[in-house]
Amino acid sequence: MTPPRLELRRISKQYPGVRANDAVSLSVAPGEIHAVLGENGAGKSTLMKIIAGAVQADAGELLWDGAPRAPRSPAQARALGISMVYQHFSLFDSLTAAQNIWLGLDQHGTLDEVRAKVRQLSAEYGLPLDPERPVHALSVGERQRVEILRALMTAPRLLILDEPTSVLTPQAVEALFVTLRRLAGQGCAILYISHKLDEIRALCHRCTVLRAGRVTGEVDPRQESNASLSRLMIGAEPPRLAARAV
Structure with a gap:
């Protein structure tokens, strides 16, 4: 079993x-x-x-x-x-979505690789997000997608x-x-x-x-x-x- x-x-x-x-x-x-x-x-x-x-x-x-x-x-x-998406987001408003995800991964890989992976996961899981947009320009729902995509980057x-x-x-x-x-x-x-x-x-x-x-x-x-x-x-x-x- x-x-x-x-x-x-x-x-x-x-x-x-x-x-x-x-x-x-x-x-x-x-x-x-x-x-x-x-x-x-x-x-x-x-x-x-x-x-x-x-x-x-x-x-x-x-x-x-x-x-x-x-x-x-x-x-x-x-x-x-194990990955966790917390109730309160931990994002830097002045950075882009991809930069926030990259920092959350302890900067593993290059930023270009992270951008490409974000686009792939966004399409695969129905989480539309422009990785180049700064977080301050994102809606609350889009900010949550950043957190979820950061979690998904760790498989x-x-x-x-x-x-x-x-x-x-x-x-x-x-x-x-x-x-x-x-x-x-x-x-x-x-x-x-x-x-x-x-x-x-x-x-x-x-x-x-x-x-x-x-x-x-x-x-x-x-x-x-x-x-x-x-x-x-x-x-x-x-x-x-x-x-x-x-």
């Missing part, structure tokens, strides 16, 4: 006065889009930073292709094939996206979903961090729900309603809006 691409076993992380992650376990298989759902403060971002090597867990085990391999730095994570085996649709238009969200489905179809494992129920039900194959740092359930979101996911996420159904008087 093929092992999961990534498996977390009872991962815990404590900050002063806060247990961000409390014995969290989950796994994601090649070709799977796996949601991590929770309110703000549920521990989603901390967990993803542990996977990406930016934060070290206090306890627990991380397995990669069935073998214990916890990355101790983002560079080690990238060497394994990731696991792609993590932290709240990727928080600043996107509905049209840009649907375009992003097309790209992610294409990646998953090629065998890339995807962790999709969000609190948006409709998106998770439309996109993801499985969903791990966090509340106050703990796993409250693992479900197939396509078989769930917004109400049932909300119960796992916050412990209650969302309040109903009062009907307006006519």
Whole structure:
């Protein structure tokens, strides 16, 4: 039996006065889009930073292709094939898209090679972007494409996206979903961090729900309603809006 691409076993992380992650376990298989759902403060971002090597867990085990391999730095994570697109972009406004991507790759290869690869990946994954445009002239959606293309330049085996649709238009969200489905179809494992129920039900194959740092359930979101996911996420159904008087 093929092992999961990534498996977390009872991962815990404590900050002063806060247990961000409390014995969290989950796994994601090649070709799977796996949601991590929770309110703000549920521990989603901390967990993803542990996977990406930016934060070290206090306890627990991380397995990669069935073998214990916890990355101790983002560079080690990238060497394994783990790439993360953060919620807040880290781009230099005065540089072009290609220059930003080149810097994010520690300047491997020439800038001309990066430009050519960006054009290739843009066409392959439906991420239209002019690599020569300065970042300050790009829309929010185009800036996100820069971040995603930078991740794709490393040929990731696991792609993590932290709240990727928080600043996107509905049209840009649907375009992003097309790209992610294409990646998953090629065998890339995807962790999709969000609190948006409709998106998770439309996109993801499985969903791990966090509340106050703990796993409250693992479900197939396509078989769930917004109400049932909300119960796992916050412990209650969302309040109903009062009907307006006519």
